[in-house]
Amino acid sequence: xxxxxxLDLPTSERERLYGLDALRAIAVTLTxxxxxxxxxxxxxxxxxxxxxxxxxxxxxEQTWLQLSYYSLYGVYFFFMISGLLIGRQWIGSSERTLxxxxxARVWRIFPAxxxxxxxxxLVTTILGSPPSSHWGDxxxxxxxxxxFAPQWSTPWLIVSWSLQxxxxxxxxxxxxxxxxxxxxPPRQIPALMAVAIxxxxxxxxxxxxxxxxxxxxxxGIAVALRPAQARRIGEKLPLTAFLTGxxxxxALYAWMEPIGATKPAxxxxxxxxxxxxxxxxGGATFARxxxxxPRWMLNRFVLLLGRVSYSFYLWHLTVLIxxxxxxxxxxxxxxxxxxxxxxxxxxxxxxxxLLSICTAIVSYRLFExxxxxxxxxxxxx
Numbered sequence: 001x002x003x004x005x006x007l008d009l010p011t012s013e014r015e016r017l018y019g020l021d022a023l024r025a026i027a028v029t030l031t032x033x034x035x036x037x038x039x040x041x042x043x044x045x046x047x048x049x050x051x052x053x054x055x056x057x058x059x060x061e062q063t064w065l066q067l068s069y070y071s072l073y074g075v076y077f078f079f080m081i082s083g084l085l086i087g088r089q090w091i092g093s094s095e096r097t098l099x100x101x102x103x104a105r106v107w108r109i110f111p112a113x114x115x116x117x118x119x120x121x122l123v124t125t126i127l128g129s130p131p132s133s134h135w136g137d138x139x140x141x142x143x144x145x146x147x148f149a150p151q152w153s154t155p156w157l158i159v160s161w162s163l164q165x166x167x168x169x170x171x172x173x174x175x176x177x178x179x180x181x182x183x184x185p186p187r188q189i190p191a192l193m194a195v196a197i198x199x200x201x202x203x204x205x206x207x208x209x210x211x212x213x214x215x216x217x218x219x220g221i222a223v224a225l226r227p228a229q230a231r232r233i234g235e236k237l238p239l240t241a242f243l244t245g246x247x248x249x250x251a252l253y254a255w256m257e258p259i260g261a262t263k264p265a266x267x268x269x270x271x272x273x274x275x276x277x278x279x280x281x282g283g284a285t286f287a288r289x290x291x292x293x294p295r296w297m298l299n300r301f302v303l304l305l306g307r308v309s310y311s312f313y314l315w316h317l318t319v320l321i322x323x324x325x326x327x328x329x330x331x332x333x334x335x336x337x338x339x340x341x342x343x344x345x346x347x348x349x350x351x352x353x354l355l356s357i358c359t360a361i362v363s364y365r366l367f368e369x370x371x372x373x374x375x376x377x378x379x380x381x
Contacts, residue, residue, distance in 0.1 A: 004243035019293040020084075023077055023286065028309040030074025031159070032316050032356065036349055040322045044337070044344070050260035054251065061341040072279035073278055075162045075247070076216045078313075080286045082166055083220020091224060098174050105170055109163065109310075110188070112367040115313035117141055120156055121173040121316050127325050131156045159317055167211070168215050186246050195272030204272075212275035219283040223290065234287035239294060242285045249277055304361075311363035316356040323352050 007289070041049045045062060049069040057063040090096060095153045132154045140146035144164050146155045155161070179195070181190050196218035203211035223230045256270035263269050289297065305312065327333050327348075334342050 018298055021303050022293045022297040023289050024306035024309035026301045027074040027077035029311050030071040033068050034071045035317050039067045039320050041065050043324050043328055051258045053358040054254040068252055070250050079216035080220040083217040084194040084224045086173055089226035108371050111361055112311055115367050120318045122320050136362035165213055179204050188225055192218055215279040230287045235292040237284055237288045239288050247280050281359035301303050308360040308364040312356055315359045319356045320352055
């Protein structure tokens with residue numbers, strides 16, 4: 001189904017674009033690398049990478065760690081994928097109801113999330129540092145409203161912030177679809193981008209990084225609107241050049257300022273430039289991989305990782321916390337300190353990555369497979 005036009009497929013997604021599975025694998029790998037670097041830096045270098053930049057890095061190990069930590073844009077690829085898939089469902093059908101759509105999303109997202117929250121609570125309790133078990137905190141985390149009012153509740157899973165962003169997009173998509181259907185086709189993408197830019201400018205007043213998220217969703221919706229053109233453009237794009245450009249952009253951002261840097265809302269920051277350039281470079285990479293993925297991306301491992309990427313995303317941080325805690329509390333820490341840092345990095349990244357994949361496969365089979373089976377979505381082969 002690599003050659004399938006996504007808007008020609010049923011809105012129930014009975015067929016899969018294998019390129020999207022490859023993109024999911026890339027996105028979740030980047031997210032894993034970021035969190036691995038963060039915990040590795042805290043454990044072995046006693047450094048909080050969030051408040052350091054590449055230009056202050058001391059030595060090859062910290063330079064590599066700092067660059068790895070700036071692979072934060074993995075989640076942004078997930079936003080583009082959601083823009084494509086959810087946009088396809090709403091734009092392609094005027095009969096879809098918001099209630100039915102949200103019920104399907106609840107079925108898709110919450111069972112695996114609740115299992116991951118329970119696993120996180122169990123692991124952190126065993127390690128002696130459980131999160132707040134107040135009923136309000138439990139309810140806020142279980143219902144994905146914990147990040148909306150952090151002063152009232154304590155988030156458990158750090159990664160759950162992106163799921164709340166997704167839910168805001170789900171609620172906004174019907175209005176976006178109505179707007180798009182009311183405009184003649186030649187004006188749809190310019191109008192979409194204008195709305196996304198205006199929304200980004202408005203959100204900039206609130207500060208933080210969330211102002212950029214409408215741009216990433218808009219890229220995915222634009223691809224859903226013009227899949228044939230996106231395919232033609234994607235097939236002509238030199239993937240190696242765009243991947244190199246993304247790494248260069250990542251390094252430039254890592255050099256200019258720490259991720260944790262805070263500035264007044266309307267102050268232009270390095271992230272502002274990074275977000276705009278990523279919408280362009282990342283969007284081009286997104287179109288290329290989604291519609292014309294290179295063959296080396298379509299192997300069994302990549303497609304498997306893409307398939308279980310949601311469970312991997314939910315569980316990898318819990319696995320990392322458990323492994324690094326055990327390392328720090330046992331004699332293994334001394335042995336690892338004696339290793340060359342490259343060998344230590346590869347050994348720990350490989351071990352925790354493999355454990356995360358195994359955990360994700362179990363989670364997928366228990367809490368996600370029933371959703372796909374009921375909707376008769378074909379797995380990648």
